[in-house]
């Protein structure tokens with residue numbers, strides 16, 4: 001899978017993309033991430049990419065031209081399955097959306113800033129708008145990093161233990177059950193006996209019960 005990210009802060013992705021699972025996925029060539037600095041597509045001599053809103057009001061608006069030029073250049077090279085704008089007024093991200101996007105070949109993500117982007121970009125280029133939650137962050141970069149991570153980690157072959165991504169919270173509509181590791185007793189705090197019993201069937205049943213109980217208590221809306 002190839003992800004092209006349009007941003008005015010490409011350096012912001014260095015941290016999240018150079019560690020752990022995303023790093024492994026790119027090293028294994030299961031995922032390719034290409035960062036594009038929107039400023040490189042500005043024809044303005046000061047490399048401006050934003051301007052005052054028509055009609056007045058606070059904040060700046062990202063201009064259509066540099067974004068359109070960058071997307072047109074990418075689209076002339078390959079076909080994209082989805083062109084996603086990260087925005088707090090988009091559709092709220094769910095595991096189902098990430099599952100679907102992880103089956104695609106080429107995706108563009110556009111990171112917004114300031115007061116937003118010229119509406120004509122959304123009308124002419126964007127095929128999907130995603131929010132990572134009902135709160136506002138300073139720009140689309142962290143949201144694009146979250147979305148990329150949630151997509152890439154479930155590409156087959158990225159996580160060594162294939163079943164591990166499938167047993168994540170939300171994959172079966174349930175939260176994950178509690179987990180424990182050594183020591184089996186810490187300052188009198190004991191691990192549930194069933195997990196030490198060696199009875200796989202009983203352990204599976206216990207985990208399923210715990211997942212239901214946890215979901216009922218914490219996120220009843222998921223049931």
Ligand code: ADE
Pocket residue numbers: 086087088130131132133134135136137138139140143
């Ligand atoms: N940009 C600012 N806030 C955002 C959010 N919650 N989701 C996606 N993009 C954003």
